[in-house]
Amino acid sequence: MPADAKLIADLRRRALSAQYARPVASPCRDVCRMGQHGYCEGCFRTIDEIAGWANRSDEDKRAIWQTLPQRAATADTAATTDTSNTGDTVQSGRP
Template sequence: MGKSSQERPLSPCINLCRMDDDDRYCLGCFRTLDEIATWSDLDIEEKELVWQALDERRAKRA
């Protein structure tokens, strides 16, 4: 399972910004363009939901 919200960095961005071949998500942070664009407007609970989705995307990619 992934890290808890208290252990997570403020942003999933790792400064490796490149979309996958289908433009679904960033290969660095695994966020969609919508998630990247709205990140700063999300509250803690919404960010945690995105983090959970990122964990799932990362696991599928591995």
Template sequence: MSSTLELLAAKAEAAMAAEDNVPSPCVSVCRMTADRSLCQGCYRTLDELRAWSGASDGYKRSVWRQVLLRSGLVREPQD
């Protein structure tokens, strides 16, 4: 696992345990993919990055779930 993914995985544990003040998935690798769809460090979209500071903890948890899926750290359940 790359060091970026290791950092993200460590932050995910804290984020999912937080009852409030959900921490950001930022791992200080702030580069967008070539198509500008995702940050290469935290796997958030531009809209998610922009909304983060004013977002509710519920929204932040939903973004974290998407980050974990996009990064491959978790997989969607198969039926």
């Protein structure tokens, strides 16, 4: 599921808010589905970041938050990948 501009803008706003929050909130959006790009399709964290969230320091959480808008934006461009020298493409997303 490609990220749309509204989702990316929301992630940017929430990432900025997370820089001042105590405790730092989880970016979970209750989508909880890993995409082929290696990120959750809702919050754009890796499985390791999701699994370890509760044990991370606020500093680490803030650093993760800062990466999420860019990940969402680049997930759009990674949604179509070249699979061979013939130029055939495959759409990632839900099977």
